[in-house]
Amino acid sequence: MQENKNFYKNFYWLAGLMFIMSLITMSVVYAVLWQTAINQKKADLIHIAQSQARLIEAIARFDMRHNRIDWETPIGERGPTSLLSERAGADTFSQIMDAHRHYKGFGQTGEIVIAGIEDSKILFLLRHSNQVFSEQKSVPLAGTLAEPMRRALSNLSGTMIGSDYDGTTVLAAYEPVDVLNLGIVAKIDYAEVKAPFIKSGLITLAITLFIILLGSILFRRLVNPIVQQFFDNEQKFKRLVENITEWIWEIDLAGVITYSSPQAEKMLGYNIQTLHNSDLHQLLRTEDITKIQSAFNRCIAKQAPLRSLECTFVHRDGHLVFLELNADIILDTDGTLMGFRGVAHDISERVAKERELRQYQENLELRVNERTEELEQLNTEMRHFAYIISHDLRSPLVSITGFIDELKDDITLITDCATQQEILTSTDSCMSEVQDALTVRIPESIYYINSATKKMNHLIQAILTISRVGRREFHFENVNLNQVVQHTLESLAYQIEQDKVSIEVAKLPTIMTDKLAMEQIIGNLLDNALKYLAPERPGLISISAETTAQKTIIHIQDNGRGISAKDLPHIFELFKRVGKQDIAGDGMGLTYVQTLVRRLGGKITCTSTLYQGSRFSFALLKQNQQGKHHE
């Protein structure tokens, strides 16, 4: 509201100024008018004085021609009473007096005065103010009173403002009257001349004052809402500028700050007074000065606004402040580039968060790498472990098998020998027990030990096979899957023909992979599909593929006996055989397939419905087809 008051203060000053101006104008007008009126008045007075003087002279000359004027006696010496009756010239003068007796003068105070010199005094012969014609009056010749008459009697002609015989200030015209040696003065009170001017001046002044006052009030009435709105808007924008979190600034072409919103104090620690007229570049971190300069230059070159420039400023207390600048060029009315106006947004928090996030990411990456390394090492160790274990287990098994064989040979030897010697045929109960042991129980024991070791050997073999998948190095090449499928089907041709199985092969892609692994995977899956067909309906196996941007998926679908939902999760487990156990198998085909697919960086899944069929799908990532494989 301070601005509002200021505005009205200025407004009152303006009104005052207007009044003074009017007053001056008025004074000048009045001065001119006054001068004109005075001159007019003077001319009138001169005209009266001169015409009277000439008239009196004319009458005097006429009287002189007819010897009616006493020329010898000076006027002063003739005496007051003798003038009219006794002296020559008195006749003349009495005529004039008579004429003036009926003249009322002019204006309120205007009068004609005629005087002569007598006894070093000015003797007034005629005054017709207040009609006092007869009463003679005299003033000293040397003095300040009756100055116009003094000049007339000194044979001067003109006008002046001076004191009359009463000491009243008058405007007077003076003129000598030659023949009679008299002086004539036409005068009017100076106050009377001034009076109308003073009166009209005062009236004009009052009217002017009134008009200015009225105008001011009206102006205020009319302007007040506009001013109020103007100030309200200004207040609104000011509040907006001052309360938003962004710092608003303007700089000239040299980078000197010409405006700064108060946010600068919060953001950078400098108050607005300090910032004003200081260089924007000095607030920046040294490394960022060229950055912002080139950004401004680009802005000028392209005549395009500056958008989202991240700059690092230095707070007054020294810490770094990250601001995002958006700016636009300022053009004056001629289109001349004046500078830049912009908004700065504090992104320190965001920058800190980003930094934290980056750090976190780096840490995470590091940890993932460490963990991956650990896992890879563990994996290698596990495979190595499986390999070692299977070898070490195999060694005693070999001993067992070997010695069992030896035992078998020896038992045979003993039995043969005993038979030959007919030892075993004796009726001795002890011997019959020996015979029973030799011919039945020991061979039976050997048989079971043998089958147990065979089974164990088989298991160890399986573990070895699986562990070897991880040891073999893949050779990546372009593999035509149609060819792989074709080769596999050829090797299974006998069984396919025997069981009258229909095989449908869609167009399959050529992918970058290990050919042997692909043959083993597809071979195992097709072999399984053939093995577990449902005997009650004609077999149908279809092979298809789908390709996405990232991977190739191969489907092998059959209409076989299917897998129950209970068993489905366990089909890839080692040595696990599910469903009816009527077909020979080692329980490791699918484990092997899964291990291969995984090593190729892929994934295998199975969907199945019991008695209806199964579908095995394995997906291989394309990026992993470029030679990267798991160790």
Added chain:
Amino acid sequence: MNDNLYIVIVDDDPAHIALIKRALKKCNLAKNIISFHSGQQVLDFVYGNGEFNTQARPQQILILLDINMPGLNGIEVLKKLKNELTSQTIPVIMLTTSDDPTEIDTCLQLGCNAYLVKPIEQKSFADTIHRLKPSLTLTQTPHTIP
């Protein structure tokens, strides 16, 4: 039968040695059998180092070499034997439980004369021994004892 032929069994498992000995007996080769439990021992024997530096090595030998042994394993022993001029002509039969193709490959590349997988199959064992035996007569004295 060649009486000068010595068969050297290298195996860390005594049971396996016993079994190999029996198998050799069946091939009528029970006479000159020497057995070692580690790779280092056989190398010392071949090159006359360590405990063997005082005695002369038999001229004709055939080595039956296991792979998985503590210390020097069979592959390392084979490599050494086949790399040294004095020993590269000695026939070496790998006799091991491992049927890992990569291992078989490695051994064949290193120059083993045969690769047999345990348990011993008597017939192929006998065939292999007899196939490799004739070359023994050509074996030169590999070294003189210092």
